[in-house]
Every structure is written in C-alpha cells, then in structure tokens.
Amino acid sequence: MTALNIQNLSKVYENGKQALQDVSLRVPEGAFFALLGPNGAGKSTLINILADTVRASSGSVQLLGHDLLMERAWGKRHLGVVPQEIAFDPFFSPREILHFTRGMYGQSRDEVWVDALLERLELAEHANKITRQLSGGMKRRLLVAQALVHRPKVVILDEPTAGVDVELRKRLWDFIRELNAEGTTVLLTTHYLEEAQELCDQVAIINQGRLIASQSMQSLLGDVASSSLCFRYEQAVELSESQEQALQAFAARVCDGVLCLDLQHEGEHSNFDTAYQAARQCFGAPLDTYMRQENLEDVFLRLTHKDAA
Amino acid sequence: MSGMNILGTWTLFQRESKRFMRVKMQTIVAPALTAILYLIVFRYAMGERQVPGLNVDYFTFLIPGLMMMAMLQNAFANTSSSMIMGKIMNTHVFLMMAPISPIEAMIAFLSAAVLRALVVGGVLLLVLFPFSDLHITHVWMILFYGVCGSLIMGSLGLITGMWSKTFDEMSMVTNFIIMPLTFLSGVFYSVKQLPPIWQALNAWNPFFYLIDGFRHGFIATGDSDPVHAIGMVLVVTLSSVILAWYLWRIGWKLKD
Ligand SMILES: Nc1ncnc2c1ncn2[C@@H]1O[C@H](COP(=O)(O)OP(=O)(O)OP(=O)(O)O)[C@@H](O)[C@H]1O
Ligand SMILES: [Mg+2]
Numbered sequence: 001m002t003a004l005n006i007q008n009l010s011k012v013y014e015n016g017k018q019a020l021q022d023v024s025l026r027v028p029e030g031a032f033f034a035l036l037g038p039n040g041a042g043k044s045t046l047i048n049i050l051a052d053t054v055r056a057s058s059g060s061v062q063l064l065g066h067d068l069l070m071e072r073a074w075g076k077r078h079l080g081v082v083p084q085e086i087a088f089d090p091f092f093s094p095r096e097i098l099h100f101t102r103g104m105y106g107q108s109r110d111e112v113w114v115d116a117l118l119e120r121l122e123l124a125e126h127a128n129k130i131t132r133q134l135s136g137g138m139k140r141r142l143l144v145a146q147a148l149v150h151r152p153k154v155v156i157l158d159e160p161t162a163g164v165d166v167e168l169r170k171r172l173w174d175f176i177r178e179l180n181a182e183g184t185t186v187l188l189t190t191h192y193l194e195e196a197q198e199l200c201d202q203v204a205i206i207n208q209g210r211l212i213a214s215q216s217m218q219s220l221l222g223d224v225a226s227s228s229l230c231f232r233y234e235q236a237v238e239l240s241e242s243q244e245q246a247l248q249a250f251a252a253r254v255c256d257g258v259l260c261l262d263l264q265h266e267g268e269h270s271n272f273d274t275a276y277q278a279a280r281q282c283f284g285a286p287l288d289t290y291m292r293q294e295n296l297e298d299v300f301l302r303l304t305h306k307d308a309a
Numbered sequence: 310m311s312g313m314n315i316l317g318t319w320t321l322f323q324r325e326s327k328r329f330m331r332v333k334m335q336t337i338v339a340p341a342l343t344a345i346l347y348l349i350v351f352r353y354a355m356g357e358r359q360v361p362g363l364n365v366d367y368f369t370f371l372i373p374g375l376m377m378m379a380m381l382q383n384a385f386a387n388t389s390s391s392m393i394m395g396k397i398m399n400t401h402v403f404l405m406m407a408p409i410s411p412i413e414a415m416i417a418f419l420s421a422a423v424l425r426a427l428v429v430g431g432v433l434l435l436v437l438f439p440f441s442d443l444h445i446t447h448v449w450m451i452l453f454y455g456v457c458g459s460l461i462m463g464s465l466g467l468i469t470g471m472w473s474k475t476f477d478e479m480s481m482v483t484n485f486i487i488m489p490l491t492f493l494s495g496v497f498y499s500v501k502q503l504p505p506i507w508q509a510l511n512a513w514n515p516f517f518y519l520i521d522g523f524r525h526g527f528i529a530t531g532d533s534d535p536v537h538a539i540g541m542v543l544v545v546t547l548s549s550v551i552l553a554w555y556l557w558r559i560g561w562k563l564k565d
Binding site: 013014051052053054055071073074076077081083084087088089090091100101103104105106107108146 | 314315316317319320321323324399400402403404405406407408409410481560561564565
C-alpha cells in the first residue's frame with residue numbers, strides 16, 4: 001500500500017515564484033523517507049501543501065488511498081506534521097498544548113500518551129513551564145510531540161532536528177525509528193545528510209522545484225554513488241590537458257591536490273588495475289593510494305550541481 | 310465520510326473563550342469601568358432631561374445603548390485579536406492543520422464571541438441596573454439583537470483578522486470603521502434628533518437597528534419599525550456569517 005502518492009504537484013506562489021514543478025512521488029507505507037534538497041528547493045512548500053497551510057496550484061495527492069486535497073477532514077486525522085517554523089502560544093505550557101492539540105483532533109484526553117511523549121522527547125521536567133521559557137531545541141521537540149499526539153499513521157517532519165543538540169538528536173531519531181518500526185510511515189527533511197543516510201530507506205531529492213531522484217537509499221548509494229581511487233604524491237597534482245585526455249576514461253580530477261579516478265564496477269570485478277596503471281604512467285609511483293566511496297552527501301552535491309548546470 | 314468533529318469544535322471554543330477569561334481586567338472590568346465613566350459624565354451633563362420624541366429620561370435611554378456598544382466591540386475584539394495574534398505568531402498553522410472544518414471553526418469562534426459579548430453585557434447590566442429605573446420589557450428582543458449583533462461583529466472581526474497583516478492595520482479598522490459606526494448609530498441620541506439626510510442614511514445602517522432594537526427590549530419603544538428591523542438584522546447576520554465562512558473556506562489571506 002502507498003502511504004502518500006503525489007502526482008504532478010505544482011505550486012506557483014502569488015508573486016510568480018514557481019516553487020514546485022510537476023513533482024510526482026510515491027512514499028510506500030512503513031517507509032522511512034528522506035526528502036532532500038538545498039535551501040529553497042521546495043521541500044517545505046510540498047510539506048505545507050500536504051499540511052493544508054499552502055494551496056496547491058495543480059496536481060493531486062493520495063494519503064493511504066484517500067484523496068487528501070478533497071477529503072481534508074479524513075486526511076488530517078491520519079497525518080501529523082512538524083512544520084519548519086517554530087510557533088507556540090506563549091501563554092500555554094507544553095502539557096496544555098499537547099492536551100489542547102489532541103482535543104482539536106477530536107480525540108479524548110489521554111494522560112498516559114501525553115506523559116509518554118513528554119518523557120520520550122525529554123520535556124517532562126519542562127512540561128508545566130510556559131512555552132516562552134523553553135529553549136529553541138526544547139521548542140523543536142515540543143513541535144514533534146505535538147505532531148504525534150493524535151497518533152497519526154503518517155508523520156511528516158520538516159527539519160525536526162534543526163537546533164537540537166547531538167545527543168538529543170540521536171535520542172529523537174531513536175524514538176522516531178521506534179515509531180517507524182511500529183508501522184508509522186515517516187517522511188522527513190533534513191540538511192544533516194549523514195543522518196538521512198543512516199536512518200532512511202527511501203530518498204528523494206528535489207532541486208529548484210523539480211524532482212531529480214527518487215529511489216531506495218540502497219540503490220542510490222549502490223548505483224548512483226561512484227567509488228574512486230585516489231593517489232597522493234609528494235607534490236600537489238596538477239592536471240595538464242594531455243594528462244586529462246589520457247585519463248579521460250576515469251573522469252580524472254584533482255581534489256585538494258589528490259588525483260581521483262572513477263572506478264567502474266561490474267559484478268565482482270572492477271577496473272582498479274587499469275586505473276592504477278594509467279595513473280602510474282602519467283605521474284609515476286604514488287606515495288599512497290586509497291579508495292573513496294561517495295556517500296549520500298557527495299551524491300547529493302553532484303546531482304544538485306549537475307542539475308543546476 | 311467522517312461526522313462532525315464535536316470535541317475539536319468544543320476544544321477550539323474553549324480556547325477562544327478562555328483567552329478572554331484569562332485577561333478579565335482587560336475584557337470585562339475595563340468595559341464596565343468605561344461605561345460607568347460615560348454614565349457619570351452624562352448624568353451630570355444631561356441631568357433629568359428627557360429624550361425628545363421618546364417618553365424616557367436620557368439616562369435610562371443611554372444604558373442599553375452603552376451595553377450594546379460594549380457588546381459589539383467585545384465580540385469584534387474576541388475574533389479579530391485571536392486571528393491577528395495567530396497570524397503574527399504563526400500559530401494559526403496549527404488551526405489550519407487540525408481537522409476542524411470551516412463550519413466547525415465558525416461555530417467555535419462565533420460562539421466564543423457571543424459568549425464574551427453576553428458576559429460583558431451581563432456585567433454592565435448588573436453594574437448599571439441599580440443606578441437606573443430600567444426595566445426588562447422584551448427579553449427575546451434583548452437576546453435576539455444581542456446575539457445577532459455579536460454574530461455580525463464576530464464575523465467582521467474574523468474577516469478583519471484575516472485581512473490585516475499587522476496590529477496597526479487592524480486597529481485602523483477598529484478605530485476608523487467600527488468605533489465611528491457604533492458611536493454614530495444612536496447610542497447617545499435618538500435618530501429623530503438628527504437632520505433628515507442622516508436619518509435617511511441611518512435607514513441603511515445595520516448598527517442602528519441593532520442598537521435601537523436592543524434598547525427597545527428595555528424601554529419598550531424605539532425609532533425603527535420592529536418587523537423591518539428584524540428582517541434587516543437577520544439578513545445582515547446571515548450575510549456576514551456566510552462571508553466569514555466562505556473566506557475561511559478558501560483560506561483568504563491565510564494560505565499562500
Ligand atoms: N509564501 C511564499 N511566497 C513566495 N515565495 C515563497 C513563499 N514561500 C516560499 N517561497 C519560495 O519558494 C521556494 C521554495 O521554498 P521552500 O520553503 O519550499 O524551500 P525549502 O526546500 O523548504 O528550503 P529550506 O531548506 O531553506 O527550508 C523558495 O524560492 C522560496 O523563496
Ligand atoms: Mg524548508
């Protein structure tokens with residue numbers, strides 16, 4: 001079953017800015033889905049359309065098989081959204097906010113769940129302060145608690161860990177992972193790509209309002225990510241035009257004075273040896289060689305730059 | 310299909326009414342004090358003078374008008390301040406994300422506005438009653454005009470709150486439209502005292518009917534024809550509620 005099926009979604013803001021252009025995206029039920037993109041890519045626009053705080057210009061969205069844009073009342077009960085912007089009524093305490101939000105979703109008071117949320121998001125000792133007295137990271141965690149208080153089936157988090165310290169971030173992710181293991185579908189945006197790589201099983205990248213990748217994390221890192229062989233010499237390498245020509249097959253480039261050659265893999269084999277020989281021929285024996293595997297961040301940067309060019 | 314979100318509507322209503330109960334000084338005590346000040350001033354300025362054309366003394370005439378004016382202004386303040394605060398603090402996104410339909414939102418916001426108006430009106434009545442020889446003649450008229458007036462002002466408050474981007478823009482509407490309209494709609498005088506041109510204009514002023522009808526419930530006489538007034542007030546109430554609902558539904562100035 002598909003948790004979210006987004007079809008040809010476009011958004012043009014009133015000022016003429018096209019923030020989303022024909023984005024189609026499928027989030028399987030139970031997925032831990034990363035929606036990535038540079039600043040201004042349109043991630044929040046997409047999320048805010050799902051949350052009903054921004055109107056779509058065209059396109060359709062299905063949530064668990066229901067038309068989200070038409071059946072809002074149904075959809076909202078099953079969706080929990082953590083908006084990017086922190087905002088709270090300053091006169092309420094976290095506990096009051098959670099009880100209030102639950103009521104708004106038409107669900108009866110549940111002290112046990114509210115306490116559990118406050119506990120897991122490490123807000124228990126701040127539960128009765130007014131929100132004005134909370135720190136930025138605490139407010140962010142309260143925002144997460146608020147999105148979960150009606151036990152939604154699909155949770156969307158727009159940069160939930162921005163401003164949260166390392167340790168709490170880990171624990172916050174553990175909690176989200178637990179919810180995911182219990183069957184909650186999670187879609188998140190983050191600029192911490194290592195975290196996304198570690199946590200998420202699905203990934204989509206948008207750039208300037210357009211989708212440029214959407215696949216499983218495994219296939220993105222397996223097929224799209226390249227590995228390269230790097231050579232360090234006594235002196236920083238400089239590529240002459242003829243050397244570049246000679247090493248063209250390996251997309252030779254220099255990073256921080258180190259020569260890098262792309263490796264091709266085919267089944268069990270790679271062209272490691274030919275690459276090594278070719279580099280030796282041009283530059284002689286290196287001081288050191290090592291392999292570099294592109295991580296999510298490298299792939300992300302490569303794809304978004306290529307797209308921009 | 311899911312039924313109405315009754316608990317959600319109730320929760321929102323509670324929030325909207327707790328807000329003014331939380332700041333009682335500002336929402337209840339202050340209007341009462343203002344009304345008392347008006348009364349002291351007018352009592353000494355006007356003495357026992359009668360209102361021309363109506364068989365009541367000026368003081369008795371003034372009290373229902375002041376009550377209604379305070380009620381209208383409070384109903385407006387309740388919805389407009391809630392909207393503008395939500396927009397400025399960005400907390401209105403939670404309202405938009407919650408499964409509260411536009412009809413449910415109207416019910417919650419407008420009931421709270423009516424409640425606040427009735428509380429303010431009730432307090433004023435309690436405070437001013439001992440100083441006057443006021444009678445309650447037609448309870449239904451008092452309630453009808455009180456509730457309709459609050460619904461109209463609650464809806465206008467919502468619309469103004471949606472429209473304004475800043476407190477400044479909102480106070481512009483309050484000070485340049487709402488205040489003059491309520492002031493010039495017969496709180497302080499009988500329209501029969503006005504020049505004909507103003508009388509003619511007043512025939513189109515819904516606030517005039519609200520205040521006149523409300524006062525009629527106390528002093529058993531008024532400047533307008535009751536049937537015409539009730540029709541007029543019903544039409545204006547319905548139109549303003551429907552307009553507020555429609556603008557809410559399309560997310561006017563709320564959703565980009
Ligand atoms: N209300 C608005 N009116 C006009 N343009 C807007 C509005 N909101 C966002 N934009 C523009 O739409 C584009 C996408 O913005 P969006 O907030 O969706 O980006 P994002 O991917 O969430 O970025 P970030 O990582 O910085 O949060 C940006 O160019 C932004 O300037
Ligand atoms: Mg964003």
